[in-house]
Amino acid sequence: MIVGDLSLRELGKQLGAAGLAIQFGPFNLTIRSNLESFASLAHRLYEPYPLPGPGEIADFHVGIASPRGLRRWVRRQASFTLDGQSPFAPYTVEHAFPALEWGINWCVATRAHHLLMLHSAGIERNGLAMLFPASPGDGKSTLCTALIHSGWRLMSDEFGLVRPEDGMLLPLPRLIPLKNESIDVIRRFRPEAIIGPAFLGTRKGTVAHVRPPAESIRRAQEAARPRWFVFPRWIANAPLALEPMPKSRAFLMVATNAFNYEVLDETAFRLVAEMVRTSDCYSLSYSDLDEAVAALDELSNAVDG
Amino acid sequence: MASRLAVSPVVHGLVWQPWDDVYIVYQPSSTETHVFNETTALILKCLEQGPLAIEGIKDWAEAALGVAHGELATADFAFATARLQELGLIECLDETAAPE
Numbered sequence: 001m002i003v004g005d006l007s008l009r010e011l012g013k014q015l016g017a018a019g020l021a022i023q024f025g026p027f028n029l030t031i032r033s034n035l036e037s038f039a040s041l042a043h044r045l046y047e048p049y050p051l052p053g054p055g056e057i058a059d060f061h062v063g064i065a066s067p068r069g070l071r072r073w074v075r076r077q078a079s080f081t082l083d084g085q086s087p088f089a090p091y092t093v094e095h096a097f098p099a100l101e102w103g104i105n106w107c108v109a110t111r112a113h114h115l116l117m118l119h120s121a122g123i124e125r126n127g128l129a130m131l132f133p134a135s136p137g138d139g140k141s142t143l144c145t146a147l148i149h150s151g152w153r154l155m156s157d158e159f160g161l162v163r164p165e166d167g168m169l170l171p172l173p174r175l176i177p178l179k180n181e182s183i184d185v186i187r188r189f190r191p192e193a194i195i196g197p198a199f200l201g202t203r204k205g206t207v208a209h210v211r212p213p214a215e216s217i218r219r220a221q222e223a224a225r226p227r228w229f230v231f232p233r234w235i236a237n238a239p240l241a242l243e244p245m246p247k248s249r250a251f252l253m254v255a256t257n258a259f260n261y262e263v264l265d266e267t268a269f270r271l272v273a274e275m276v277r278t279s280d281c282y283s284l285s286y287s288d289l290d291e292a293v294a295a296l297d298e299l300s301n302a303v304d305g
Numbered sequence: 306m307a308s309r310l311a312v313s314p315v316v317h318g319l320v321w322q323p324w325d326d327v328y329i330v331y332q333p334s335s336t337e338t339h340v341f342n343e344t345t346a347l348i349l350k351c352l353e354q355g356p357l358a359i360e361g362i363k364d365w366a367e368a369a370l371g372v373a374h375g376e377l378a379t380a381d382f383a384f385a386t387a388r389l390q391e392l393g394l395i396e397c398l399d400e401t402a403a404p405e
Contacts (some may be wrong), residue, residue: 247325248324248325248327248329252329265336266331269320269322269331270331
């Protein structure tokens with residue numbers, strides 16, 4: 001069963017009662033909310049996501065709701081909650097949806113230490129994964145969105161989840177939060193992409209969420225073998241440059257960008273070293289998405305050939 | 306008596322990942338990851354085999370680097386050993402001063 005099998009009314013009832021149980025890759029969540037605007041957006045953007053089977057345990061109990069007490073009368077606000085606690089200051093109610101999305105990422109980043117968590121987008125083709133570790137503003141979400149609308153499967157826009165037992169990359173195909181100019185770039189690049197409303201003036205500027213293609217969500221339990229590390233950087237008017245990167249440098253960039261490298265100690269070192277050793281590593285400068293997609297397709301085709 | 310250097314007693318089970326002329330080393334006892342150039346890495350590798358006099362280490366490093374005797378700049382060698390001592394990876398066994 002998927003979220004889309006629920007009517008908006010049923011979804012709203014679940015959100016307002018015990019919570020909507022939903023599965024994002026390896027994580028089960030329950031989401032509670034008393035906000036009508038949130039329910040309608042969740043119904044639309046979470047539509048293809050599966051509901052966990054009966055009896056499955058939730059990893060995170062999150063919520064986005066009007067805070068109790070005086071605050072709710074002074075200014076309309078929304079508080080993100082985890083296990084009933086509010087770890088962050090309230091958001092304006094108009095930003096409830098992105099606040100919940102960030103909150104869920106925060107839950108994963110701070111709690112899922114049974115996995116190595118790279119700060120990286122990831123895509124897959126023919127069982128092989130391409131990872132894009134990058135700093136904010138380097139254009140990884142834009143590039144990742146372009147690629148998953150060009151024949152690649154989304155693994156994750158934010159987390160490279162690596163299973164310590166075998167070094168496989170686990171999918172976490174959540175909504176992709178595009179920011180500022182990237183929103184129109186993707187609207188032009190793939191007009192058919194499903195993009196939610198633009199939230200103006202958030203803590204990260206204007207944000208709009210892209211729903212991954214249904215195929216990526218349907219295959220959210222299929223792991224992939226890391227094969228390439230590509231360190232992207234969007235530079236206005238820059239010519240395309242895809243250049244091999246020394247592995248020592250790639251290792252340092254991957255390790256320093258991981259969410260929990262220090263937490264996992266030697267396991268993290270060995271996993272990152274093995275991934276970098278067995279992957280081709282490149283730096284990518286681009287300004288044109290079509291050129292970048294073609295160049296990365298070529299890497300994949302070369303392996304297939 | 307010539308000063309001898311040795312790997313610090315708490316240092317064991319170093320995990321090495323060489324790439325080109327860069328060595329990435331994981332130190333389980335401190336959970337730190339170090340990045341060394343070839344000279345520094347070779348000195349540490351040499352001392353993993355047991356304590357050695359400073360001159361002996363330098364000779365060993367020069368041989369491993371494939372350079373002639375005396376060709377490894379004393380300043381570079383001293384910098385590398387000082388860095389390893391600073392990180393607590395090696396120590397001087399004698400009371401005489403560490404190399405300059």
